[in-house]
Amino acid sequence: MAKIELKNLKKYFGNVKAVDDVSLNINDGEFVVFLGPSGCGKTTTLLMLAGIYKPTSGEILFDDQLVNEVPPKDREIGMVFQSYALYPHMTLYENIAFPLLAKKMPKDIIDKKIRDVTKNLDIGKLLDRKPNQISGGQQQRVAIARALVKEPKILLFDEPLSNLDAALRAYMRAEIKKLQHDLGITSVYVTHDQVEAMTMADRIAVFNKGKLMQFDTPNNIYNEPKNVFVAKFVGTPSMxxxxxxxxxxxxxxxxxxxxxxxxxxxxxxxxxxxxxxxxxxxxxxxxxxxxxxxxxxxxxxxxxxxxxxxxxxxxxxxxxxxxxxxxxxxxxxxxxxxxxxxxxxxxxxxxxxxxxxxxxxxxxxx
The missing domain is CATH 2.40.50.140 (Nucleic acid-binding proteins)
Structure with a gap:
C-alpha cells in the first residue's frame, strides 16, 4: 500500500487561499477523514492528492516519492465521487471494466478482477444491468468496485454518501469501513458530516478556512479539542x-x-x-x-x-x-x-x- 505526506501544502485561486500551509502524515493502511464545512479546503486537498489540482506550493509524497508533477493516471489511486460518475449507456460490468480496458488488459484478466472485486460488494448478480436499473446504494458500490478493480495503493473518497438517504448512509458507512479494514488500503475520505468522520476514521483532519485545525483520533478530537472551532463543529448536539x-x-x-x-x-x-x-x-x-x-x-x-x-x-x-x-x-x-x-x-x-x-x-x- 502507501503512506502519504503533505508538506506545507498551499493552493490559491487568485487571492483566495483554498488550502493554506497544510502539513500532515497518513500512515500505510490508515483510514483518514478530512472533515469541515463547505469551502474549508478539504476537497481541494483531496483533489491535489489525486493530481487533479496542482499545488501552488508545498510537497505531496507517496512512500517518500514526490508526486507533485505525476499525472493522475500514474499515481496508483482509486477515486470514488459524490455523483458516482457512472456511464448510463454502459452495463455495470462495462463501467467497472472501463479503467482496465483503457490499460488494454486481456479480457480474461479483466473478467477475473471484476468477479473478485464485486464478490465482496454484493453486486455480482447485477452486472448485466444499467445504472438506472439499480438503487443509489448499489450504484455507490459499483463506483467503489470501479475504483478498487485497478488495485490502487491509495483510495480517495469525495463525499461518497451525500446523495443517499439517512438509513442507507448509515449502512454504507459500515460497509465502507469494513471493506477498507479488510483490504488495508490507505484511504482518505472527505465529508462535512461529523458523524461519518467519528464513526469511520482512524484519525480525523479538521479543516476550516483552508487551515488544518486539528489532526488526531476521533476520541481526542472530541475530548481534547485544540480550539473553539473544533469544539463546536464536532459533537451532536454541539458543545x-x-x-x-x-x-x-x-x-x-x-x-x-x-x-x-x-x-x-x-x-x-x-x-x-x-x-x-x-x-x-x-x-x-x-x-x-x-x-x-x-x-x-x-x-x-x-x-x-x-x-x-x-x-x-x-x-x-x-x-x-x-x-x-x-x-x-x-x-x-x-x-x-x-x-x-x-x-x-x-x-x-x-x-x-x-x-x-x-x-x-x-x-x-x-
Missing part, C-alpha cells in the same frame, strides 16, 4: 459555548458566568491549570452530556434554572435549559418529565469543561 470571566477571590477560583452566577473550581489540578491562564476574559465550553439536571440544589455549583424548550429525538431528549441569559443544551441517560418554564437546577462538572482564548480560540487547558 455549549459562552463568554465568561475567571475570578480569583480569597484564593478560590471561580468561573463567572454572569453577575450572580459563579461556578467554583474545586479540582486542584484544574485550579493549577486555570491559575496559569494570563487573561481574565475567556470562552467556556461544556459538552451537553456533562451538565447534570436535578430538581433541588445539590451543592454550591448547582444553579437555579428554567426549562426553555424540549427537543424529543425518540431515544433521547435534548433539554434546552435557561440559566440567566444563557441557554444550555443538555442530553442525559435519564429521561426527565419536564414542562416548559419548570424550575430545575444545573450542576456543572468538576473537570469536564474547556476554556478557550477569546482572541485566538486556542484551548487554554491543554
Amino acid at each position: 455549549n459555548i459562552l463568554d465568561v470571566e475567571i475570578e480569583n477571590l480569597h484564593n478560590r477560583i471561580f468561573i463567572k458566568i454572569e453577575k450572580d452566577i459563579l461556578f467554583e473550581i474545586e479540582d486542584e489540578n484544574m485550579k493549577n491549570k486555570i491559575e496559569k491562564i494570563n487573561t481574565k476574559k475567556v470562552v467556556m465550553g461544556i459538552r451537553p452530556e456533562d451538565i447534570k439536571i436535578s430538581f433541588k440544589k445539590e451543592n454550591n455549583n448547582s444553579f437555579r434554572s428554567k426549562v426553555y424548550i424540549l427537543e424529543p429525538l425518540g431515544r433521547e431528549i435534548i433539554y434546552n435549559i435557561k440559566l440567566g441569559n444563557n441557554i444550555f443544551r443538555i442530553i442525559s441517560d435519564e429521561k426527565y418529565d419536564l414542562k416548559l418554564e419548570e424550575t430545575v437546577y444545573l450542576t456543572f462538572p468538576k473537570i469536564g469543561f474547556h476554556l478557550f482564548d477569546k482572541e485566538s480560540g486556542k484551548n487554554l487547558l491543554f
